[in-house]
Amino acid sequence: MAQLFFEYGAMSSGKSIEILKVAHNYESQGRQVLLMTPITDTRAGIGVVASRIGLSREALAVKPADDLYVLIKSMTGDDLAVILVDEAQFLTPEQVDQLAYTVDNLHIPVMAFGLKQDAFNNLFAGSKRLIELADKLEEMKTICSFCGKKATTQLRIVNGKPQRQGAQVFIGGDEAYIPTCRRHWYNPDLDKIATMFPIK
Known part of the structure; x- marks a missing residue:
């Protein structure tokens, strides 16, 4: 059964390398992947998923006004195995609803990766909606720059x-x-x- 996953963690917890690894694993089995990232993230360029260790690849850049369900339905066939979303905190709450609708009606699993909260410890709107709707939540861990305990x-x-x-x-x-x-x-x-x- 298709599910909506949200994998979250603090900066430097390896979210981007994990999404690239998941994409590679699916594709190495000959399965089709749709990789998406909000246009808001421009660190490595628009429509690029990049990790701190130097790996990167192109992704579909989505705008805040895009209807993700309509977009996905218009460009996918029956062989799409998974939808991977990087920097999911920048999605609008409506777009998270559209991803949930995709899971439930197109029966395609969606794995979203992103920050839970901002630098002031407030939830991002996209992350808040993912926490509310996701079938599975998983924290990706890294350590505090000062004491080595878990960074939150x-x-x-x-x-x-x-x-x-x-x-x-x-x-x-x-x-x-x-x-x-x-x-x-x-x-x-x-x-x-x-x-x-x-x-x-």
Whole structure:
């Protein structure tokens, strides 16, 4: 039975490498994959899924106004084995509903990967809806940059300092975010941050 999966984790938990691995595994068995990513994520270019270890591949770039059910139905045949969505936190709640509708009516499994919450510990709208609708939730783990315990969130660094307010969406990678546990999100080691993010 097809299901809607949401795999979430803090920055640097390996979400993009995992989605690329899943795509490779399906395709190595001769099965068709549809890889999608919101147009919002431009770190490696529009319509590109890229991991921090250097692997990348093209994906279908989706806009906030796109109806994903209509889009998927118009471009897929009976041989589509799975739909993989990277950076799913940037989907609209309506698009998550459309993915659930795809699972239930087209009987195609959907695996969505993304952040649960933003750098201020608020849920992204897409992630909130995925938590509400997904058949299965799985946390991908990484460690806190300060203590080595499990990271549950990410701290945004701007001009060498933790940023506690601002726009929810601020596209960046290792140059702008570090994974942290809750304790060190509230009380980060500022000396370590200064060495990790030297102001030029």
